[in-house]
Amino acid sequence: MQFTGLPFEQIAQIGGAAAVIITVLYLLKLRKRRVQVPFSPLWGQVLAEYRQQSDWWRRLRRLLSWLLQLLLIALIAFALADPHPEGEITEGRHIVLLIDSSASMASTDVQGGVNRLHVAKQRARQVLETVGAEDRVMLVNFNDQLQPLSPFVAEVSLIEQPLRDIKVVATGTRFDQALRFGADSLKDKKRGELILLSDGAGFSPEELETVDFAETTTVRHIKLGEAGGNVAVTAFSVRRYLANKLDYELFVRVDNLFDRQIDAELQILADGKLVDTKPVKLAPKGSLQQFYPAQAVSGEKLEARVRILTADARDVFPLDDKAYALLPPTRPVKVLLVTPGNLYLEGTLLLNSNIDLDRITPDAYNPGTHGGGNYDVVFVDREIPANLAASGNYVFVSPSGEHSPWEVSTQVADPIITSYKKSHPLMRWIGMRDVNIGVASKLKLGKGDTVVASAFGTPMIVTRDEGTRRMVAIAFDIRNSDLPLRVAFPVLMINLVDYFQLDDSSLIQDFATGETWSVRVNQEEGKAKVTAPSGSTRDVPIYGGQALVYGEEVGFYEIQAGDETQRVAANLSDPNESQIAPSELELPGQDVVEGTNELFFNREELWIWAVLILLALLVLEWWTYNRRITV
Amino acid sequence: MARRDEQFDERFLRKLEYLHIMSKKIAAGQARAQRKTRIVGSGLEFADHRNYSPGDDMRNIDWKVYGRTNKLFLKLFEEEEDLYIYFLLDTSKSMTLGFEPTKWDYAKQCAAALGYIGLSNLDRVSIIPFSSRLDGRMPPTRGKAQIFKIFDFLSSVEPGEQTSLGDAFKTFVAQNKRRGIAVVISDFYDPTGFEKGLNYLRYHKFDPIVLHVFDDRELDPSLHGELQLVDCETGEVREITVTEGILKRYRQVWEKFCDEIDTYCSKRDILYFRVPIQVPFDELVLRVFRAGGFLG
Numbered sequence: 043m044q045f046t047g048l049p050f051e052q053i054a055q056i057g058g059a060a061a062v063i064i065t066v067l068y069l070l071k072l073r074k075r076r077v078q079v080p081f082s083p084l085w086g087q088v089l090a091e092y093r094q095q096s097d098w099w100r101r102l103r104r105l106l107s108w109l110l111q112l113l114l115i116a117l118i119a120f121a122l123a124d125p126h127p128e129g130e131i132t133e134g135r136h137i138v139l140l141i142d143s144s145a146s147m148a149s150t151d152v153q154g155g156v157n158r159l160h161v162a163k164q165r166a167r168q169v170l171e172t173v174g175a176e177d178r179v180m181l182v183n184f185n186d187q188l189q190p191l192s193p194f195v196a197e198v199s200l201i202e203q204p205l206r207d208i209k210v211v212a213t214g215t216r217f218d219q220a221l222r223f224g225a226d227s228l229k230d231k232k233r234g235e236l237i238l239l240s241d242g243a244g245f246s247p248e249e250l251e252t253v254d255f256a257e258t259t260t261v262r263h264i265k266l267g268e269a270g271g272n273v274a275v276t277a278f279s280v281r282r283y284l285a286n287k288l289d290y291e292l293f294v295r296v297d298n299l300f301d302r303q304i305d306a307e308l309q310i311l312a313d314g315k316l317v318d319t320k321p322v323k324l325a326p327k328g329s330l331q332q333f334y335p336a337q338a339v340s341g342e343k344l345e346a347r348v349r350i351l352t353a354d355a356r357d358v359f360p361l362d363d364k365a366y367a368l369l370p371p372t373r374p375v376k377v378l379l380v381t382p383g384n385l386y387l388e389g390t391l392l393l394n395s396n397i398d399l400d401r402i403t404p405d406a407y408n409p410g411t412h413g414g415g416n417y418d419v420v421f422v423d424r425e426i427p428a429n430l431a432a433s434g435n436y437v438f439v440s441p442s443g444e445h446s447p448w449e450v451s452t453q454v455a456d457p458i459i460t461s462y463k464k465s466h467p468l469m470r471w472i473g474m475r476d477v478n479i480g481v482a483s484k485l486k487l488g489k490g491d492t493v494v495a496s497a498f499g500t501p502m503i504v505t506r507d508e509g510t511r512r513m514v515a516i517a518f519d520i521r522n523s524d525l526p527l528r529v530a531f532p533v534l535m536i537n538l539v540d541y542f543q544l545d546d547s548s549l550i551q552d553f554a555t556g557e558t559w560s561v562r563v564n565q566e567e568g569k570a571k572v573t574a575p576s577g578s579t580r581d582v583p584i585y586g587g588q589a590l591v592y593g594e595e596v597g598f599y600e601i602q603a604g605d606e607t608q609r610v611a612a613n614l615s616d617p618n619e620s621q622i623a624p625s626e627l628e629l630p631g632q633d634v635v636e637g638t639n640e641l642f643f644n645r646e647e648l649w650i651w652a653v654l655i656l657l658a659l660l661v662l663e664w665w666t667y668n669r670r671i672t673v
Numbered sequence: 674m675a676r677r678d679e680q681f682d683e684r685f686l687r688k689l690e691y692l693h694i695m696s697k698k699i700a701a702g703q704a705r706a707q708r709k710t711r712i713v714g715s716g717l718e719f720a721d722h723r724n725y726s727p728g729d730d731m732r733n734i735d736w737k738v739y740g741r742t743n744k745l746f747l748k749l750f751e752e753e754e755d756l757y758i759y760f761l762l763d764t765s766k767s768m769t770l771g772f773e774p775t776k777w778d779y780a781k782q783c784a785a786a787l788g789y790i791g792l793s794n795l796d797r798v799s800i801i802p803f804s805s806r807l808d809g810r811m812p813p814t815r816g817k818a819q820i821f822k823i824f825d826f827l828s829s830v831e832p833g834e835q836t837s838l839g840d841a842f843k844t845f846v847a848q849n850k851r852r853g854i855a856v857v858i859s860d861f862y863d864p865t866g867f868e869k870g871l872n873y874l875r876y877h878k879f880d881p882i883v884l885h886v887f888d889d890r891e892l893d894p895s896l897h898g899e900l901q902l903v904d905c906e907t908g909e910v911r912e913i914t915v916t917e918g919i920l921k922r923y924r925q926v927w928e929k930f931c932d933e934i935d936t937y938c939s940k941r942d943i944l945y946f947r948v949p950i951q952v953p954f955d956e957l958v959l960r961v962f963r964a965g966g967f968l969g
Contacts, residue, residue: 074899074912080767080891081862082904082911084930088922089913669917 046176047124047649057119064111068104110663117656121649130646134176136194136231138224139166142240143208144185144215145555145619149241151269151358158266159210162239165264165638166205169237170198180227181205184220185594186213186556194227211594212361213556214616215240218249221629225255234259241267242625244618251630262635267624272299273306273324273357274620277331278346278365278613279552290369292334294346297620298324305351310334312369313343321351342369342609343598359622366597366611374398375539376416380407381423386526387439390535391421397539419542424519433510435542440483440519447506448485448515457482457497457518466494468503468514468537472530479525482518505541514538554615555596560588561610563603570603575612680782681824689789689820692958722746756796757813757853759879760784761845762827765804765836766905767862768886776886779950780858781827783884786958787856788823792816797853800826803841804833807848835906836863838870846877855879860887861934864907868937875941882961883938883945885931892924 047053079085147159155161166181173179178194181201191204221238228234236259255261277295298304303326310318322330344367350357357363379388379401391399402412404425412420413431421437422430426445430436442450459474474495485501487493495503506513525531553559563570569581570589575597582591582601589601593612600609614620627634725734725745735748762784768777784800791798797813800823811826838859845855855874861867874881896902896915903910913919931947938945944964948957 074901076901076903076910077896078770078905079894079902080770080860080905082902082907082909083864084926085902085911085913085923087926088919089911091922092919 043128044126044130045123046126048122050123053119053122056122057115060115060118061112064115065108068108068111107663110659114656114659117652117659121652121656123649125648125652127646127648133233134174134178135233135235136228137169137173137177137179137235137237138227139169139179139181140220140224140236140238140240141166141181141183141205141208142185142215142220142238143183143210144243145210145212145361145614145616146215146241146243146359146622147266148210148361149267149272149359149622151267151271151622153268157210158241159208161266162264163205163208165239165266166237167202168638170202170205173198182220182223183208184216184223185211186216188216188219188223190223210361211555212596212612212614213594214619215244217245217627218253221250221261222253225253225259228259229256231256232258236261238263238627239266240627241265241622242627243267243622244616245625245627247628247630253629253632255629255632260635261627261629261632262638263627264638265624265626265636267622269356269358269623271356272359272362272620272622273297273304273348273350274299274359274362274617275346275348275365275613276329276362276617276620277615278344278367280344280367280369292344292346292367292369294332294334294365295329296322296324296332296348297329297617298327299621299623300324300326300355302326302355303352304355307349307351308332309347309349311345311347314345343611344369359620361596362614362620364596365613365615367613368598368609368611375418376400377539378402378412378417378420379423380404380412380420380425380427382425384423384439384521386520386531387421387423387535390526390532393532394536419539421538436511436513437538438513438515440517441485441515442483447513448488448504450483451486452484454482454484454497454500456480457500457502459495459497459502462495462503466492467541468494468505468534470533470537470540472533472537474502474530477525477528477530478523479518480522485515485517512542514541552615553593553599553610553612555593555612556616557593559591559593559610559612561591561601561608562587563589563601563608564606565603568603570601573600573602575599680778681785681828685782685785686820688955689786692786692955693790693793719748719750721749723749755815756791756794757849757851758788758791758796758798759845759849759853759855760788760798760800761842761855761857761859762800762802762830763804763836763857763859763861764802764808764830764833765860765862766832766834767836767860769832770905771888771890774950776860776888776950777832779954780884780886781830782954783858783886783948783957784856785820785823785827786954787961789817789820790958790962792819792823798823799849801845801849802830802833803838803845805835805837805840806833807841807844808833810848813851836861837865838863838867839865839873842870842873846873846879852878853880854882856882856884858884858886861885862906867934871937871941871943875943881943883934883943884957884961885934885945885947887931887947887949889949889951892927894920894923896920 141162143159147162148157150157152158152161155164170179175196178196179198179201180194181191181204183189183191192201195201221236224236228236234256236255238261240263242263242265274297275294276297277293279293280290281293292310294308296306296308304324306322306324308320308322309316318334324330346365346367348363374396376398377391377400379391379399380403381387381401382403388399388401391397400417404427407427407429409429409431413434417434419435419437421439422441423439424442426438426441426443428445430445438447441448457479459477462469462474482497482500482502485504487501487504488506490506490508492505493501493503494505500517502517504515504517506515520526563584565584566587568584570584571579572582572591573579575595582589584603589603591599591601593599596613598609598611600607626636722735722738723746725747729747733748735746738744738746762780764777768780769775788798788800792815795815797815798819799813800811802808809830811823814822836859838861857871863870871881871883899914901910901912935945935947944961946957946960
């Protein structure tokens with residue numbers, strides 16, 4: 043038996059004083075109530091008969107009553123000492139409840155609940171119900187962000203409402219962040235209990251190598267979820283055609299996370315109307331990519347859905363069965379060609395119907411009408427006007443002369459392109475290795491220059507970004523090469539236009555939930571009003587012409603800044619979250635207790651029994667008194 | 674004059690009138706002096722013979738007896754006269770103890786009701802309150818109109834002290850030479866015993882009628898636990914622990930006490946009525962009449 047209540051000395055003092063007082067009260071002569079009766083001789087006759095037999099009982103009754111009072115004091119003292127059986131853990135715990143609310147917790151592969159989060163909440167409540175008076179509990183909600191919902195509290199009712207309010211958000215999971223926070227919170231605690239209520243989906247042990255748990259901390263993982271069956275739309279985006287900047291194409295990717303082939307149906311909806319549906323066969327753990335021309339759809343708000351047709355397969359994660367995209371309005375690209383005459387350049391640009399081309403000679407160049415923001419891209423072929431505008435996007439072909447941004451040190455004959463950056467946007471879809479070039483200028487590189495292609499160190503294609511002026515230089519005259527004869531040439535021209543257009547606001551931006559998006563708005567400072575897909579609204583700050591929006595829901599958001607309202611689409615876009623198969627938590631150098639074994643403490647609160655016995659004795663005394671047995 | 678009690682109001686008076694009519698139905702009588710006394714005199718009803726003495730009225734000699742026996746015997750007749758009814762009302766403290774209405778209130782109502790019927794029959798009604806002595810006296814009076822005098826007298830009577838039937842009735846018989854009915858209304862809580870007082874009445878040729886009033890609540894007192902019982906009349910204190918068993922025994926003792934009074938009265942041909950005050954007084958009055966005790 044161990045005692046965790048008041049110290050013995052204090053209990054002895056209280057109990058002793060009470061016993062003395064009770065004894066003194068019993069020794070004092072009882073002051074009886076005086077009652078008038080009409081004729082006492084009748085009572086005298088009764089008393090004469092009873093006096094003999096009641097004397098001994100009266101004395102015994104007083105003794106028993108005194109002993110009962112002492113017993114009651116002893117029981118109170120026992121209860122105050124807060125007794126517990128030997129071996130029972132009585133020390134208070136510090137418990138950190140980490141509740142995973144990431145997207146995968148919306149999976150429905152659970153019993154006794156709506157989804158994994160619902161079951162997690164039930165388990166958390168079970169823990170709270172067994173919390174003792176000495177325990178302190180902290181509730182933490184995490185997904186790809188961390189949200190402590192309470193400090194360490196003794197009154198668990200305070201965290202019941204925050205627990206109820208936790209909702210699944212369409213974001214990824216940052217286990218490292220959550221576990222590190224839990225470990226730090228329990229670092230200086232004598233008995234720490236970190237309880238992770240999560241499916242463990244997307245868990246990576248490598249992330250947690252630096253998490254340092256205290257020796258007194260017990261890490262426990264309550265794994266939620268059973269199956270991993272899922273079919274997900276992992277990508278849905280709109281991009282411009284390479285060959286037609288005015289037009290777009292839709293790209294859909296569907297992943298099968300089953301270990302077997304799945305028959306499914308892929309649907310495309312525009313503004314809520316079904317515009318395309320097709321059955322697809324998804325290979326085990328395979329993926330399917332699908333392209334749609336924009337002409338196939340009419341509408342702005344696009345939605346891709348996948349639905350399993352295989353009878354015995356069940357998709358337990360509905361959150362990633364839909365993806366959203368916006369089809370933006372199109373705008374032709376304005377291009378100015380400044381050249382004394384170059385049929386290759388002009389012809390290639392003219393052939394592209396998405397380009398609105400103007401051609402002038404270098405002499406006709408007027409910075410007032412041709413510079414600044416009048417053109418999206420300006421191609422300058424060989425001769426560079428002296429009064430070239432200081433801002434704008436320029437492509438210099440074989441630049442030379444005193445007005446060239448690049449100083450030409452010498453000429454290189456028959457250069458062979460030996461290296462180029464395949465990943466550079468200018469080199470997309472093309473190869474430059476076997477291009478034959480007659481003569482090229484050796485450009486002297488300046489600060490901030492990036493060499494995209496070179497011939498034994500001599501730059502052939504160079505980019506420069508001066509803030510207000512972005513430039514690309516091709517160091518050779520294309521007429522003095524076989525480049526125009528190659529299929530790569532029109533692609534290169536498109537890439538050149540694309541290079542400057544990538545930052546254009548008219549381009550389609552992909553947004554992923556769980557991130558803070560920078561959405562360009564026509565307002566420098568202030569606030570923008572964001573309406574989420576669920577209809578909830580909130581204000582977000584605008585810095586430097588960009589509204590900062592944190593998105594937790596998939597779907598279409600409306601962002602209103604001033605008079606302008608623009609719409610963006612957000613998707614889960616996290617293949618890790620679509621990998622909903624639950625996994626166990628493995629921590630380097632740290633034991634992890636799985637499940638709820640020994641979690642729910644069954645504490646023997648013996649003081650309650652003492653109080654119950656006390657109450658029973660009081661009831662017994664009351665009953666015997668009222669039944670006139672002990673009166 | 675003391676203020677009349679509220680219990681003697683118009684309603685009470687109407688009830689008395691009703692009782693008077695009911696009493697007539699029970700025992701229809703003559704216009705006046707309806708009751709016979711044991712006084713032998715000039716009445717019409719033959720009572721007895723006695724030897725002739727010189728100076729006796731010759732008209733009363735029974736000549737038929739003389740013809741048979743040659744001795745002169747005088748015929749004696751019961752003399753018809755007014756009946757005296759004395760209401761001996763217990764005013765001791767025990768009569769006033771307890772919840773309203775008390776035995777004292779009830780006793781006054783009974784005395785007034787029976788007195789009214791007596792007055793209505795042209796009997797002479799007198800009320801004598803007593804405790805250990807006689808606490809005043811309303812002289813014999815006759816006629817229905819005197820009922821208000823009775824009301825006023827009863828209203829003016831103050832409760833007395835300790836009960837002593839013997840002492841009080843000894844004084845009573847000494848002061849009242851005219852015999853009659855003595856209606857004793859009391860709870861008979863007399864430490865010295867009730868027999869002595871009633872014997873005084875009997876020995877002095879009064880016809881006692883005993884109305885033993887009690888309160889049902891006395892039999893079931895709400896007493897529990899350690900108590901000091903104080904006699905309301907004597908002040909005697911008894912310490913007691915009241916239990917369910919004690920209360921049961923108390924009720925038995927009380928029953929025995931009442932039975933003793935009943936037995937005493939039965940043996941001596943005294944009309945005895947044991948009446949809880951919870952019974953309406955008019956019912957008691959009718960019971961008295963049905964028993965015939967009030968008809969002489």
